Amino acid sequence: MTRRALTGSLAALAIATTALTGLASGAYAQTSLRMAVPDPAGSSVGRAATRFAELVSEKTDGEVAIEVFPDGVLFGGDQNAAVNQLGSGALDGLILASSVYASFEPKMNAISLPYLFADYDQLQAYLGGEPGDELLASLDRFGIHGLGFFLRTFRDVTTRDTAITTAEDFQGVTLRTPNNPLFVALFEALGANPTPMAFSEVYSALQLGAIDGQENPVEVPYNNKFSEVQGQLNITQHLADSFLVALSGNAWDSIPEEHREAVQQAADEMIAEHDAEEIAAEQDIIAKLQDEGMQVNHFADGKLERVQEIARSIYPEFEDQIGAEFMQKSLDFVNQ
Structure with missing residues (x-):
């Protein structure tokens, strides 16, 4: 069983209502979290965060809510600082390029070894399979709970x-x-x-x-x-590069156990949708x-x-x- 599959049955992320969609249900959510992204709301990563928040709200009946903050406003645009803030719990959630995480966990450089992947099918299988799960697990020691990777098109x-x-x-x-x-x-x-x-x-x-x-x-x-x-x-x-969807360990622990599987499912569904859209749009x-x-x-x-x-x-x-x-x-x- 992969780490993602195991995590999907034990844990997950908190979110529902976003600053981008303005869903009113966030005010009544059992758990509300803030997720930072580095790019504008209309960018690929901004749209992915919004979709993730929508799916979490749907799958938890509004009990877990996420508010999305684009343009790096929660971390002053300093992406390395964002990773530190996520680990400390100063940020609840973050979507950021895996190449940035390589400054903290050098294993992440494996994703970007030049000409490693022959095509997008191979890249998706790697990110969603045992190698990707090992990379997610490597962040645990930083106080970061990884939910999954979605791809970027090749550079x-x-x-x-x-x-x-x-x-x-x-x-x-x-x-x-x-x-x-x-x-x-x-x-x-x-x-x-x-x-x-x-x-x-x-x-x-x-x-x-x-x-x-x-x-x-x-x-x-x-x-x-x-x-x-x-x-x-x-x-x-x-x-290749990818974006990592993650929560702080503290934020992850704050999510009621009965909602964690639904949140992980929301992450997996968003990733599948986003990957297909990115490849088609290239x-x-x-x-x-x-x-x-x-x-x-x-x-x-x-x-x-x-x-x-x-x-x-x-x-x-x-x-x-x-x-x-x-x-x-x-x-x-x-x-x-």
Whole structure:
């Protein structure tokens, strides 16, 4: 039995009414919690949080309520601080990228090993199966109760002028990356110039030419109008990321036991819905960016294999951080 299945029968999350939906039932809920998300209410993660709150309210008959706070307002926009606040109980709930959690639990880097997953089916099976359950369990020692992961679409590179169709095209390109050693190591290996930078600074840095490009799931350049300052959308699909739905241990314990299974079911249902929507929307977003003037580039025939070879060469650098046993478990999972 996986941890999620076990958790689904023993525990779950508290929520019903959201600041986004304005459900009045929250005032009468037996348990009311506040959930923070980093992005706007209308973003992918904002919509996921709202749907989760709706499902929890439905499945607990309004006895568990969640109020969703978008735009990072509950943690001042500092995502590392948000994880600390969740562990201490200062935040009740949080939806945040698994790559941020990697600063606290290096095992999380396994999700983002470059070119680990062949497709979304494999990524979903990993996040929803035994490897994902082990990652959720690893947060217990921080006072964080993980409910599950929902996927983000694979990350792609945008650039101002450079079309990336071979490994050599990365040479000398200055790319903004998150402040995560794995991302930096990947692009250094490819010959690019990775530049960690707060996301709030990216648009202006692109506009001023301080950086040549950035990398993110395609939703990010679309929602942030990067087509105004970037001409090339390079479908590199170089690594995966996910969002982790979690509660503080204190918040989890505050949920009456009779509602926990329903809350876990709400998380699982939201994740399934969200994953299907994200995957379906990816090609539509690419088409919209193309309509906005971006040129869409793919690796030339036979060139992806060389990029994958270079990218996977960094795996040994992270074996000690991730843990040799869990890294091997991850590799065995995708190769089975």
